[in-house]
Amino acid sequence: MLRPRVIPCLLVRDKGLVKTVKFKDSKYIGDPLNAVKIFNEKEVDELVVLDIDASVAGREPDYALIKKMAMECRMPFCYGGGISSVEQARKIIGLGVEKIAISSAAVQNPDLIRQIADEIGSQSVVVVLDVKKRLLSGRYDVWINNGRKNTGKCLLDMCKELQRQGVGEIVVNSIDYDGVMKGYNFDVIEKIYPDVTVPLTVLGGAGTIDDVGSLIRRFGVVGAAAGSLFLFKGVYKAVLINYPTFVERDALLEKYLSS
Template identity: 80%
Template sequence: MLRPRIIPCLLIQNKGLVKTVKFKDPKYVGDPLNAVKIFNEKEVDELIVLDIDASVEGREPDYALIQKMAMECRMPFCYGGGISNADQAKKIIGLGVEKIALSSAAVLNPSLVKQIADEIGSQSVVVVLDVKKKLLGGRYEVWINNGRKNTGKCPIELSKVLQDLGVGEIVVNSIDADGAMKGYNLDIAEKIHKNIHVPLTILGGAGSLDDIGALINKFGIVGAAVGSLFVFKGVYKAVLINYPSPTEKDNLLKRYLSL
């Protein structure tokens, strides 16, 4: 039976683990390999790792680091950052990664999704859409290059195009909610959810298990991706890699799926 997934999302910068707020002010929070080891022990559903500067800097994925993480990882592993062609995607899958995540490259050239899906299968192709709401008019738009460039593209229409091209999953990442820990952007999540049928994961804003529960209650089978909540603890945000225990997770799902 399909179940909602609760997914830690780790951000990599200069080979270190960082956390941002609204895509700015990255704070170093530790070693990514150590985080993977801890999440192994926590029995997480899945893990997303994104190199946030690879595409901006125009460099190749860090295959050595990816291989080390893949060898350590005992849960389904999705990697994104710097992937711009099918050969890179195939190489990463060959290292033991289950899914590759595209962002800027797929937004600028959606046909890349089909090219890569033809090589590694749709189930292994994820596209991350970084979205932000315009102050005037309230229209959502897709940004690229780690939130530095506005494409003006509508995330709802782009999601439908990506679906038609064979994407296996779409991750909607709210720039304004990133690191704020005040709840997911359920508005844009709902707009995209009702227009596509491929798996959907929502990222940005989780500040409590109840925020995750609210997302699951609204959409059912959905991916709840989490950053700050799983790397910080307490009001002073001390760095502590954490994840709900199997019992906590089961109780959360039972409670919110039955509401």
């Protein structure tokens, strides 16, 4: 039986673990390898690691760091950042990574998804769509380059095109909710949910485990991804890596899926 996934999402900049707010004001958190080790102990469902500067800087993925993280990971591991070719995707999968995540390159050239899916399998191809809402029309546009450039492309149209190209999973990341910790953006998911037939993961805004539960109650079997929720504790956001136990997750699912 399929069940919702609860997924920590780690951001990497200059080999360090950071956290942003609305894609700005990055705060250094620590060593990403140490975070991976702790999440191993907490037996997380899956781990996503995104190098947030690689594509903007036009540089190759950091294969040495990826290899170290993949060797350390004891959970399904998805890596994104700087991937723009079939060869890069193949090389990363060869390092022991289960999924690769693409953002800017996929939005600019959706055909790339088909090429990579043909090489490594659709199940290993994830596209992360960073989105903002237009104030007047209410439409969500897809942004690239770390939220710096509006492509003008409609989120719903982009999702449909990616599915035609064979994407295995879509992650929708709400830029204005990033790091705010006031709950997920349900509005954006409602606009695309009926038309997305591949696994869908939601990122941006979770501040409590009940936010995760509310997402699951509303949309069922989706991926609930979060950064700040699993990195900070308390009103002063002290750095403390945390994650619900198996018992807590089962209780969460039972509570919200049955309500």
